[in-house]
Amino acid sequence: MPFSFPRRRAGLAAACAAAALALYGCGADPAPKAATVPQVATLTVERSSVPLALELPGRTAPFLLAEVRARVDGIVQDRRFTEGADVRKGDPLYLIDPAPYRAALSSAQATLQRARANLVSSTSQLERYKVLVGGNAVSKQAFDNAEAAQLQAAADVAAAEAAVTTARINLGYTSVTAPIAGRSSVSQVTQGAYVQAGSATLLTTIQQLDPMYVDLQQSSAEGLALRRDIASGSLKLEGAGKAQVRLKLEDGSTYAHPGILEFSGVTVDRDTGSVTLRARFPNPDKLLLPGMFVRASVEQGVRQGVVRVPATAVTRNPQGEATVMLVGGGNKTEVRTVQASALVDGHWLVEHGLKDGERLIVSGVQKLRPGIVVTPRAAAPRRLATAPAAAAPPTAPAAR
Known part of the structure; x- marks a missing residue:
């Protein structure tokens, strides 16, 4: 009797071990996971002509600006205009004794x-x-x-x-009149003030607001690249007229009336390295005021024979070169170095490195490696590429 309990315990342990081995032997091994082939969205390479526009910062300036100054000495007897009102050429402004x-x-x-x-x-x-x-x-x-x-x-x-x-x-x-038509500003003198012709006392300022000038600043390097592209024929100017310009105002809205480029400066500013461009805009509603900060989109011409590649499809290698990933023979991925010249509306303009008919991967480029097999699918036209859908998880084995 003293040794019966240990024997029973050892037998129970042996029985449990046998049962565990039996259960393990009866259970089926889980099936190995099948290798999934990633799906990628692709676009067919096709060359086209793309209109280019350059966005430049600038400030508005009046079309005409006249500083009304005293031309004789005397006492101002009367002010004959309302400050801030529109005046016509020849309207009386002041009367000097x-x-x-x-x-x-x-x-x-x-x-x-x-x-x-x-x-x-x-x-x-x-x-x-x-x-x-x-x-x-x-x-x-x-x-x-x-x-x-x-x-x-x-x-x-x-x-x-x-x-x-x-x-x-x-x-x-002694009767001071408006030299131009425009909007008057604050009067610098009042009745009873003494004005002098020798010091050309400033009385007021008149600015013509319709049309309105916009002075833009373009870097000399951009201007040099533009002239080279025109000379080489890769950039073709549209028509023989002046380039059109569109404005974005300080609040982000787009100005309703397009303007035209009047002239391009011929002297580079030594301090900023930029050249001044001047555009002229109609301003019938007097929405533009002198001194406003704006951004202007200036038409440059049409870039010939380029490929529009979504920005998400272009990466950079350690050398800083632009690269894209293509679907080659056997649906295997390959990396290609390209020459991307400009970013327009979320697309890089690729001039060299791609051929018509090639399949360009536009989604999930960062997750792919060269040489792997993928399943290509056509990407939705004119949309930014999205990441491919995640693969469905493997089905769990049925429990016995």
């Missing part, structure tokens, strides 16, 4: 009358001396003196006439 200039005009006119009277007397005396000198009634010297006096009187008349004209001009300057 005209009394001193009226008096100066009257004095000049009196001097002119006196000079004309003196001219009449000198001319009559000269005519008499012409008759008398022929009969030796007067000396030749007296005749010469009379002729000189007549010429001097004529010169005095001319000087007096010029003085009258000057006085009349100065009197006209």
Whole structure:
């Protein structure tokens, strides 16, 4: 009896071990996982012509800008316009005290009358001396003196006439008018202020807002590349007219009216290394105001014979070169180095490295390796590539 319990325990352990071996032998081994072939979205390589546009920063500037300044000295008696209102060319803006200039005009006119009277007397005396000198009634010297006096009187008349004209001009300057049509700004002087012609006192500013200029800054390197592309024929200019320009405003909205490129500067700024471009835009609603920051899209032409490759399909190798992945023979992947020149609307423009008809992988490129077999499927046109669907998990073995 003392040894019965250990024997029973050892027998139970042996029975359990046998049962476990039996169960293990009866159970089927799980099936090995089948190797899944990844699916990839592909696009067929096809060359086309793509219009190019360059986005540049810029600021708006008025079409015409006139600083209205005093041209005579005096006291401002009246301001005849509303600040910030539109004015027409010739509209009165200010009145400077005209009394001193009226008096100066009257004095000049009196001097002119006196000079004309003196001219009449000198001319009559000269005519008499012409008759008398022929009969030796007067000396030749007296005749010469009379002729000189007549010429001097004529010169005095001319000087007096010029003085009258000057006085009349100065009197006209007392009524300050708008030199251009446009929108007035804040008045820099008030009634009772003393203005001077010598210091050209600023009275106000007028800006013409329709049309409106936009001054853009383009790097000299971009301009050089553009000229090279045009010379080589890879970039073709559209038509013979001026390039169209479109604007994006400060709030991100697109300006409704397209503009045209007026000119391109010929001097590179030494500090910024950029060239100024100027575009002209209609501004009928006065939405554009001087000094606004904008971004302009300038048409450059049409890039010939390029392949539009989605940005997600282009990667960079350690050397910094652009690479893409293709589906080659036997549906095996291969890596190709390409020349990507510009990024337009989320697509790289590839000039060299691809051939028409090749299948370009546009999804899951980062997860693929060269030389593996894939299942290609056509990608949806004009859409960004998406990652391939995950493979379904293997079915679990049925429990016995």
